[in-house]
Amino acid sequence: MKTVGQLLHAQRNQSNFSIEQLSVATKIDPKYISALESDHYDLLPSETFAKGFIRNLCLALGADPDEFIAVFRRDFRHPEEKNKTTFTHHSSVLNIPHLSSQAVPIILGVAVFVIYLGFQFRAILTLPPLEISKPLENAVLASPIDIEGTTSTDSLVTINDDNVVKPDQNGAFQISLNLPIGETTINVKATNRFSRTSTVVVPITIISK
Numbered sequence: 001m002k003t004v005g006q007l008l009h010a011q012r013n014q015s016n017f018s019i020e021q022l023s024v025a026t027k028i029d030p031k032y033i034s035a036l037e038s039d040h041y042d043l044l045p046s047e048t049f050a051k052g053f054i055r056n057l058c059l060a061l062g063a064d065p066d067e068f069i070a071v072f073r074r075d076f077r078h079p080e081e082k083n084k085t086t087f088t089h090h091s092s093v094l095n096i097p098h099l100s101s102q103a104v105p106i107i108l109g110v111a112v113f114v115i116y117l118g119f120q121f122r123a124i125l126t127l128p129p130l131e132i133s134k135p136l137e138n139a140v141l142a143s144p145i146d147i148e149g150t151t152s153t154d155s156l157v158t159i160n161d162d163n164v165v166k167p168d169q170n171g172a173f174q175i176s177l178n179l180p181i182g183e184t185t186i187n188v189k190a191t192n193r194f195s196r197t198s199t200v201v202v203p204i205t206i207i208s209k
Helices: 005-013 018-028 028-037 047-061 067-077 103-125
Strands: 128-136 139-142 145-151 156-159 163-165 172-177 181-193 197-208
Touching: 005 028, 005 067, 018 028, 018 047, 047 067, 047 181, 067 163, 128 181, 128 197, 145 156, 145 163, 145 197, 156 172, 163 172
Parallel strands: 139 197
Antiparallel strands: 128 145, 145 172, 156 163, 156 181, 181 197
């Protein structure tokens, strides 16, 4: 049974689109398109945003969004169990060498250090969370508009490349911006202390000031 990533990849190839061309057509960051096609859901902002990406990609590719979203929902909420390795238990008793009282603290110290390094590497490689609660995609609004969302507390939020906001102690941020009349997009980036960046693009329409 094909995943939503395999279906999107096949549909994109059938429509003769590159990832970059599809990104321009949908205003979705290429890294999110690649993450969807490779079924790396952990690289996506959230399940809600992933569904929105899939819908916009399907519309651009001439596919049925509901069918693709149904497949995504199945894969996202009920991932297939990975093959489990069966271990053979031996009846013979293993001869474990006796550890001296001096060696035990050293081994524990090394184990703690390795675990600490693992957490540090994980923090460095993990993208900061980023969710936009306001405005909604394709909203029709009057300028100025309020932009609200949440991210990690150690991140800086950049909106349309020149407006920087620091989230509060709960990770929430808010800013009011004047935008020109017409169709436009709000490009929101969250960059954490390790320079890892998450991006959300929200298309809207400004009708008046």
